[in-house]
Amino acid sequence: MIRLETNLPAFFNELCEVIRLFLGAVEIRPEGDGDVIVHEHSEENGLWIERFAASGREIRHTAPAVRGGLEEKRQLKRAAKTGCFLLMRELTGVSPPWGSLTGIRPTRLMYELRERGVEGEAARRAMEETFYVSPDKARLLSDILEMQKGLVDTPENEYDLYIGIPFCTTRCAYCSFASGELGKGALVEPYLAALKREMALDAALMDELGLAVRAAYMGGGTPTALTARQLDGLLREANRLFPGAREWTVEAGRPDTIDRDKLQVLLDNGVERISVNPQTFSDETLRIIGRAHTAQQTVEAYELARQMGFHHINMDLIAALPGENEADFLRSLARTVELAPESVTVHTLAIKRSSRLHEQGYLQADAGAAARMVDGARRALAAAGYAPYYLYRQKYMAGNLENVGYARPGYACLYNIDNMEETTRILAEGAGAITKWLFPRERRIERAPNLRNIEQYIQRVQEMAARKRTLILSQEA
Ligand code: SF4
Structure with a gap:
């Protein structure tokens, strides 16, 4: 346990995040027993002074004082975090790859x-x-x-559409999403009916405002866990309500949920980008992480999609999976490159609190090994003609690293860029989906999260659509 004393208590949580960059998921409290870190903020002659002390060491970091509203708060937080970072670096001798950055893209x-x-x-x-x-x-x-370049400058009258299918055939051990196992599938039809109601209400609002859809993305969960008939009904409705998407992606993430009929449904409904996700090509690791498929099934699903005419297939891999070393991970990467998808996303394992891996007390991989995996991936992908096009970081990632999307020239996914860079409005449908509405004039994003619980979502879908409407109309009208 660590006791953190600060005279800027408003930034207590942010300072904890910096400490955890170095010490992992350690408990930190403002009082009680434990190793003590003291932070004292003061101001002299137009300078902010951040003093941090622990274990007989002291750091003094200064920054020009800034005056005025949000910018003052932002810069003050930055100064305090930097001071804390410098102390922890001094104490541990470690330099995290992303330095003092936490909670910002x-x-x-x-x-x-x-x-x-x-x-x-x-x-x-x-x-x-x-x-x-x-x-x-x-x-x-x-x-x-x-x-x-050229992809982030979105026309002002456009938005992206996200549709969430919160069902999977089994739950992955690292999953923290609002995803329910299919079970007997009793909730699927009522869910789809509610989803279509929400979509109809939102589409009417987009029409009223004269906004056009730019990129559409169906994720989850696993959309291809639906039957071909259900998928067809949903995609037809999406295309009827939100016509004209310049890009259509469906996550067909679990290879064991993909078959010829479903792929045909996707093609018939104009979906040109799908994700077929190996995560790893080791059957043993797939078993450990609770994926109900084999590496061979990934290859077969990929080849079937290719044969049927998909011209943009993405594959996701995860570095630092349980039991895997650098050589294991790089073998999976080499197999992926051999299959030649148009884009590859390299995730670093994050052990979120709501995941089974966390409950089982699984310890994160060594930071150095994880770093060698993602660096090796970057080199191998560059050699095979892929370039990085989007990046994001999450809490609890091995080695405080990152997730990076790589693509061959011309295959960057617009939706992924829009979502990460927050340069476009995202209209989100379904349980747990989060609408992120950008108000370009004020450069402000407002979020409207839908309920995560599937049953509650079904019961209260009108209410969520109404809340979204109020939020959007508060500025757009
Ligand atoms: S496929 Fe994705 S959403 Fe489904 S259980 Fe696995 S991590 Fe969770």
Whole structure:
């Protein structure tokens, strides 16, 4: 246990996040027994001074004081976090790859720098000097911005559509999503009926506002856990209500849920991008993580989709899975490259509190090994012609690393970029789906999360659509 004393209690949680970058999921409280970290904020001659002390060491970090509303709060938080980071680095001798960054998308900071005219080498240096990001990760960010050129500037009258199917055939051991196992499937039909009601109400609102759909994405869960008939009904309704998507993705994540009929339904309804996710090509690991399929089934599903004419297939892999070492992971990566999907997403295992791995007390892989896996993936994918195009980080990831989407030229997924960079409104349908409404003039995002519980979602769908309507009309009208 750690006791953290700070005279900026409003930032207690953010300081805890920095400490956990170094110490993992340690318990931190403002009082009680345990090792003590003391933070004292003060101001002198226009400078903020952040003093951090623990175990006989002391750090003093200064930053120019900023005045005025939100920017003052933002900069003060940044100064306090940086001081805390410097103390922890000194105490542990560890330099996390993403430096002091927690809870913010690193690409967002690069875009902010660009708006101030700081680009290329200067932007990378700013990330290294201000946030202690490693040169390698700063380079990764530059490469991503390069890939996003021309894709992030969304016309003002467009939005993306997300449809969530919260059902899976079994639950993966690392899953933290609002996904119910299918069981006897009793909830599926009522769920689809509620979903279509929500979609109809939202489509009417989009028409009223004269907004057009840009990219559509069906995720979950596993959309292909539905039957071919259910999938067809849903996609037809989506296309009728939200016509004209420039990109249509359906996550066909579990290879054991894919068959010829379902793939034909996707093609008939204009879906041109699907995700067939190996996660690993080791059958033993697949068993441990609770995926009810084999590596061979992944290959067969992929080849069937290819034969039937899908021209954009994505594959997801996870680094640092239980029991896997660097060589195991790189073997899966090599097998993926051999299959030649148009895009590959490399996740780093995150052990969320609501996952089975967490309940089972599984310990995260060694940070160095995880880092070698994702670095190896980046090198191998670059050699095979893939470039990174989006990135995000989550809590509890092995080695505090990242998830990165790679694509061959021309195959970056618009929806993934829009969702991560928050440059487009996201209209989200279904249990647990989160509408993120961008108000471009104020550069502000408001979220409207739907209920995660499937039964409650079904009962209260009208209420959620009404809440979304109120939020959206509060500014758009
Ligand atoms: S496929 Fe995805 S949503 Fe379904 S159980 Fe696995 S991690 Fe969760």
